[in-house]
Amino acid sequence: MFNIMQGKSWSGVMARTLSATLCAGALSLLTIGSAAAENAYGANYFPNVPLTTQDGKTVKFYDDLIKGKSVAINVIYTSCKDECPLETAKMAQLARIFGDKMGKEIFFYSISIDPKHDTPAVLKAYAKNFNVGPGWQFLTGKEADIKVLVKKLGLSRGNDLANKDGHTASLMVGNEPTGQWMRNSAVDNPVFLSASIGSFLGWRDDPAARKTYAEAAPLVIDQAAYMFQSRCSACHTIGGGDKIGPDLAGLTARRERNWVARYLMSADKMRSAGDPTAVELSKKYKTARMPDQNLAGDDLKLMLSYLETQNSATGKTAQKEPAKKETTHVH
Numbered sequence: 001m002f003n004i005m006q007g008k009s010w011s012g013v014m015a016r017t018l019s020a021t022l023c024a025g026a027l028s029l030l031t032i033g034s035a036a037a038e039n040a041y042g043a044n045y046f047p048n049v050p051l052t053t054q055d056g057k058t059v060k061f062y063d064d065l066i067k068g069k070s071v072a073i074n075v076i077y078t079s080c081k082d083e084c085p086l087e088t089a090k091m092a093q094l095a096r097i098f099g100d101k102m103g104k105e106i107f108f109y110s111i112s113i114d115p116k117h118d119t120p121a122v123l124k125a126y127a128k129n130f131n132v133g134p135g136w137q138f139l140t141g142k143e144a145d146i147k148v149l150v151k152k153l154g155l156s157r158g159n160d161l162a163n164k165d166g167h168t169a170s171l172m173v174g175n176e177p178t179g180q181w182m183r184n185s186a187v188d189n190p191v192f193l194s195a196s197i198g199s200f201l202g203w204r205d206d207p208a209a210r211k212t213y214a215e216a217a218p219l220v221i222d223q224a225a226y227m228f229q230s231r232c233s234a235c236h237t238i239g240g241g242d243k244i245g246p247d248l249a250g251l252t253a254r255r256e257r258n259w260v261a262r263y264l265m266s267a268d269k270m271r272s273a274g275d276p277t278a279v280e281l282s283k284k285y286k287t288a289r290m291p292d293q294n295l296a297g298d299d300l301k302l303m304l305s306y307l308e309t310q311n312s313a314t315g316k317t318a319q320k321e322p323a324k325k326e327t328t329h330v331h
């Protein structure tokens, strides 16, 4: 069941969203439709193409996935090493913040733009790696159908600055019944994203939502901490256990500073050069590759000293080998 705005005008929501755009500069609002009664972005606009879910079930895009619902949609391909794992990890955080709303008040869809490779089984394994819960489906289909769909959704290249992999790291959020759609960056801070999506969908005054936001990690303003939160925390904790990547507590004890520096410049380069530690790590953490961070100069220095400070703060948990950690942690 979706949430229909009650006693509030959509234009009010639009104005708030727009001011969020102006303040934060992080949202770009698609002016799809106005608050008009007629929905230009309904059955006549979206193709009702058949897609296949990660469970091998055939669904129709319009009828089964978006009609009457609030949705968040992005495009992925599972062999992508660059932005996609980060996008998916951030969406997983977002889904965790939304909690019970997932599959009831909002539905997530990740559509593969590499349907030849991304069979339902591949998508299922990928979803499992990110601990994907209810209300989020991974979809594949006919290449031509997906092309049209992605274009209609405003998710094809050319709408945004395409990233290295040639697709945009955007998350389209829409409320089909009202015809309101908003484009977000899929790699934005999930706490910020959850608040703006909640507000866009009219959840703003929902006490349950407020509680969930309050429980989520607070926004940090310290530059290094911010960098860690926005670029690393989707996959790493420092002292909180493994996530998609290893717990970084004890890092300074188990790795040379110089190794970490090179790794943060390009983990990919080190893996392909056969660096034994990098190769061993990638074997152990099969679920996702550490995306190239391209950290250099002041950013690199800042991140290294942040890791060092945090490591000495959690010093008592430092161990030589993450594998021998005695604490149990949730994957």
Ligand code: HEC
Pocket (backbone or CB within 6 Å): 085, 086, 089, 227, 228, 231, 232, 233, 234, 235, 236, 244, 245, 246, 248, 251, 255, 260, 263, 264, 267, 281, 282, 283, 285, 286, 288, 289, 290, 291, 293, 303, 322
């Ligand atoms: C999309 C997930 C993801 C993101 C984002 C990410 N990492 Fe990683 N990281 C991994 C994975 C997975 C590994 C394990 C090696 C592998 O499989 O590539 C790893 C390994 C590492 C290691 C080596 C750990 C060890 O035990 O030696 C360090 C250091 C590290 N990451 C730091 C960072 C920092 C700092 C950031 C942010 C600037 C970051 N990572 C962003 C997933 C990620």
